[in-house]
Amino acid sequence: MTLQEFFAMGNHGFYVWWSYGLTLLVIVLLFIGFAWYKKQLLNKIKSFKREIGQKARSVKTEKISD
Amino acid sequence: MANSSMSSWRWFHQLGSPKWFYQKSAKWLPWLWAITTMLLAFGLYYSLYASPVDYQQGNSVRIMYIHVPAAALSMVGYLSMAVCAVIGLVWKMKMSFMAMRAIAPIGALFTLITLFTGSLWGLPTWGTWWEWDARMTSELVLLFLYLGFIALHSSFSDRNKADRSAAILAIVGAINVPIIYGSVKWWNTLHQAYSVTKKGAIAPEMQTPLFIMIGAFYLLFAIMVIVRLRLEIINREAKSKWLQAEITL
Numbered sequence: 001m002t003l004q005e006f007f008a009m010g011n012h013g014f015y016v017w018w019s020y021g022l023t024l025l026v027i028v029l030l031f032i033g034f035a036w037y038k039k040q041l042l043n044k045i046k047s048f049k050r051e052i053g054q055k056a057r058s059v060k061t062e063k064i065s066d
Numbered sequence: 067m068a069n070s071s072m073s074s075w076r077w078f079h080q081l082g083s084p085k086w087f088y089q090k091s092a093k094w095l096p097w098l099w100a101i102t103t104m105l106l107a108f109g110l111y112y113s114l115y116a117s118p119v120d121y122q123q124g125n126s127v128r129i130m131y132i133h134v135p136a137a138a139l140s141m142v143g144y145l146s147m148a149v150c151a152v153i154g155l156v157w158k159m160k161m162s163f164m165a166m167r168a169i170a171p172i173g174a175l176f177t178l179i180t181l182f183t184g185s186l187w188g189l190p191t192w193g194t195w196w197e198w199d200a201r202m203t204s205e206l207v208l209l210f211l212y213l214g215f216i217a218l219h220s221s222f223s224d225r226n227k228a229d230r231s232a233a234i235l236a237i238v239g240a241i242n243v244p245i246i247y248g249s250v251k252w253w254n255t256l257h258q259a260y261s262v263t264k265k266g267a268i269a270p271e272m273q274t275p276l277f278i279m280i281g282a283f284y285l286l287f288a289i290m291v292i293v294r295l296r297l298e299i300i301n302r303e304a305k306s307k308w309l310q311a312e313i314t315l
Contacts, residue, residue, distance in 0.1 A: 008113065009125035015190050019129045019183045020114070023136070027286070030175055034293055040299045042313065049310070 074100060082161045084299045085308050091292050098253040103280035112275035120272075122153050131276055134262060135283035136179040139209060141243050143173030143287065147215070148240040151233035163229040164302060166236060167219060168295035172287060174212035180205060194254055200249035201257035211239040225302070 010015045080086045113131030120127035151164035153159055184202065185195035196202065215232050222228035250259045261267035262276065303309040 010119070011130070012125040012128075012190055015126050015186045016114075016128050019132060019186045022182055022186075023132050023179050026175055026179060030172070030290065031293075037297055038300070041297065041304070045300075045304050045310065045313070048304075059135060 071296075082159050082282075084164070084303050087161065088296060088309070088312060089195050091103045091296060094167060095289065095292060098285055098292070100288060102282055105278055105285065109275060109278040109282050113279055117275050118269065123191055126182050126190045129262070130272070132283075133180060133183040133187055134276060135206070135280040136183065136282060137175045139287045140173060140177040140180050140281050141204070141246060142284075143169055143176055144208060144211070144236075144243050145240060147173060148230075149238045151236040154159055155233050155237075156231060163233065163300040165291070165295055166289050167229075169300050170212055170215050170219070172294060173291045174209060174216070175290075176283075176287065177205065177209040177212060183210065188256075192257075197256045199255040199257065200253040201246065201255045204246040204249050207242055208246060211242060215239070216226050242250055279301040 007013055007017070080090075109131065111129055117127055117128070117131075147166050147169040150162045150169065154162035154166060184205075188197075189195050215235050217252075218235055219228045219232040222231065247260075249255060250257050262273075268276070300309065300313065
């Protein structure tokens with residue numbers, strides 16, 4: 001079998017390769033989606049950690065000003 | 067006696083702990099990836115190249131090696147989501163609800179793969195990409211059940227309410243799974259009858275690669291659910307000390 005014959009798949013190349021290609025694509029997109037969601041979650045944690053830090057600092061300065 | 071019965075249930079309590087799961091699953095994932103990659107390499111070599119061409123369908127039969135595993139996982143995924151829903155409602159186990167939420171998008175993905183590979187297989191084989199028959203319609207309903215579950219879950223600001231309402235939808239919707247499975251037997255459909263494990267119904271040179279691909283898809287499903295579940299744990303345990311120590315910001 002030549003490489004051309006392999007890609008042609010008789011006359012079914014279109015259907016076979018689109019099936020496998022789209023499956024690969026949606027799986028890759030899922031993992032990209034996961035990575036994007038993880039970034040969002042970590043940003044959320046970062047921002048509320050910063051808030052807690054600011055609150056703690058402002059409590060400290062209030063005490064000093066008293 | 068008491069000791070042994072306690073230890074036999076230990077796994078259940080461990081699985082119920084987000085911290086335990088988060089730490090352990092990080093060690094499982096590389097192994098799961100390694101085995102899955104190996105199975106996929108074998109499976110794809112056979113399904114795209116080394117397996118025989120069907121005497122009637124020609125090369126389009128190669129679509130079977132992803133269509134059938136994806137269809138199996140679309141149904142198994144929904145059932146496992148419903149089981150998680152029951153465990154969550156009955157034992158009030160929060161990890162179970164997290165797993166339920168994690169499975170939904172992955173089940174939807176496998177349902178989508180089932181539908182478009184089915185269409186791409188139907189075109190050269192049946193001459194049509196869609197028919198409103200029992201098998202195809204019930205599989206489309208499955209996709210809407212997954213999407214409805216996700217939409218319902220995200221429509222509540224109160225997480226407990228979201229979990230419980232979505233769990234009820236997951237359980238009620240499970241009735242669709244036996245309908246999909248039985249549809250080719252109960253109604254006259256364009257879709258062929260079940261033949262995957264039936265003796266003599268499918269040539270062994272096709273059955274072996276099909277089983278390899280089914281195994282690979284099961285593992286891929288497990289990996290996806292674990293990765294998504296870890297994100298769900300980050301989402302829900304964001305304020306706990308152990309998690310903040312675990313993740314590097």
